[in-house]
Amino acid sequence: MRRLKYFLKLLLSLTVLLIVNILFAFISFHITSWIYDWLGKHPQGFWLQLWTVVGVFVLFTCTIIILFLIGLNKQRNYWDTVVDALSRLAKGDFTVKLDLKTNEDQFGQLIHGINHMAVELGELERMRQEFISNVSHEIQSPLTSINGFAKALKNMDLPEDKRQHYLEIIEMESNRLSKISDNLLKLTSLESQHHPFEPKHYRLDKQLRHVVLALEPNWLAKNIEMDLQLENISVMADEDLMNQVWMNLLSNSIKFIHATGTITISMTKQINTITIAVHDNGIGLTEEQQKHIFERFYKADPSRTATNGGSGLGLSIVKKIIDMHNGTITVESKLAEFTTFFVTLPLQTDQTRANE
Template identity: 55%
Template sequence: MRGNRLFKKMLGMLFFVTFISISFSAGYYIIELLPLRLNEYVRYLATIVTSIAIMILIGHLIHAIHHNKRVNIYLEIIDALRKIANGDYNVQLDFNMDKKNEMTDIINHFNHMAKQLKQMEEMRQEFISNVSHEIQSPLTSIVGFAQALQFNKLTIEERNHYLHIIETESRRLSKLSDNLLKLTSLESEHHPFERTDFRLDQQIRTIILACEPAWLEKELELDIALDNIPIVADQDLMSQVWTNLIHNSIKFTRHRGKITIRLQQIDSLASITISDNGIGISEIDQFHIFERFYKADLARERSKSGSGLGLSIVKRIIEMHEGTISVKSELEKGTTFNILLPIS
């Protein structure tokens, strides 16, 4: 349809130029009968008019071709959008444009959008795969030991052991479910976020005392120095941060190890450092430690297993408070988490 319209336009312009050429050719016979100077003047005028007609034709042809090229680009974009709507994100537009204009900007933005959507889809699939794996592991244990309990020849000690495993795995499932709901809520725009004034040093000290049974059991040495710092933040969310980080330090510090906790003010920021001399984190693992479901290899023992969501939740809460969190670690030497938070 569009090709037919373009052909008709070209044919019309060709007839127009042909008509002009024939008219001037016929006029040359009359021009020969005119005086010499007038003859030259008319020839000169005829050349100009013919040149203008040819330039008009070329201009129309260029415009028609350019317009047709733009139509093709629009059709390609519409087709690419249709693919994305159907879940196909492997789409990239590639047009050879001579110069940068609004069309090249549209194409570049479209390609960037398609790339981002593809990455989000990959993350979604990985997330579903990780959730399935994390759920399947405790469920397998629960089903297996529940079936084992049906044997009558088990001793009381064996039954109690199997029941303990079932209870442990059930709690792990419950914690995974809670963390998933919590992380989903934190990443939404509707999570309750209420800033209040409170003493950050008092909050951290309360969390340390709540963890006392755990660090006493491992006979850990605690080196604590907390400056008096009031802060404006969501008290409940910040409590989750310190609980998670301190629990991790206790979990991955060996018997009779040492944990150091520091709180001080640096300009308008509260600086919190939580260090231990535990098993440490490899350099490769440090790049992924805040990712969902990521667990360092040394943390894959059943006794130290977790959902791999705790540090993702911590990072999200810190970001909600416009703060930063970083980690430094070395295998067999320990780990240090450093948090910077705006005081108000």
């Protein structure tokens, strides 16, 4: 298709050039005839044809020069516009949009690239400002509590029970602030692409059992039943990073499930992938909450996450770790009924089931 367009353009150009030459020959013939009449001399034969050709050459050269100057001026205006747009982008003005009519050539691709870059940079700037705003808000909340209760402790007449209560709140808010800082550093490290990534073969089912045992005090305190439906499967992954994934998903399930509820961890093996499902019959999520659940600082239930010290960064970290492993994570939920997170990881084609 592109070759056909190029051929048609070439054919059209040659046709126009031929018509222009004929027109110039006609004009040159009449101009030279007028000059001969004015001079009173009429050359014949070779000289008549020579001066007609010279006239055609002069007309053609003058036309080319005029068109070149017009095109040069137009091109200069285009480049001035492009340089101005790039200068505005360098100064942080991402509202730039070049509305120049161009063909689908290299220059047209350049204009499209600049417009696309401006849109992407504008989106990055919006995300940066939103990130700073969220960080400021998350940090300000515990700092306000710590400051307020610290001032209250200055009251010498404060009863001892209230003093202890205020100290517990200060400790809780300090831990929350520390967790926010730790998660921010962790997320920044993961996104910098310089975070250590050391995949190795290990038993995924054993890792999940170890995580469940590590969280045993949490789920026993709420009298939660743990249902493990695991196979003897080995994966090629970073064990430490994946451990953070399972700790986060299980901790969330424990936080947002009712007492005496059930958490089920199951595996489904496909040809080249393994899917791990973490299911709980807790408070559930709305459809709108499911759309934003992996966004930074998003809290499906702000009051519950604040009480539990949540920062809204845990699932963002989980999503980033899964992406690093070329896997996927999705969520299915129904409000007040259940929530299930599905984590799918790639398996090597020659992988065999590990032995006990």
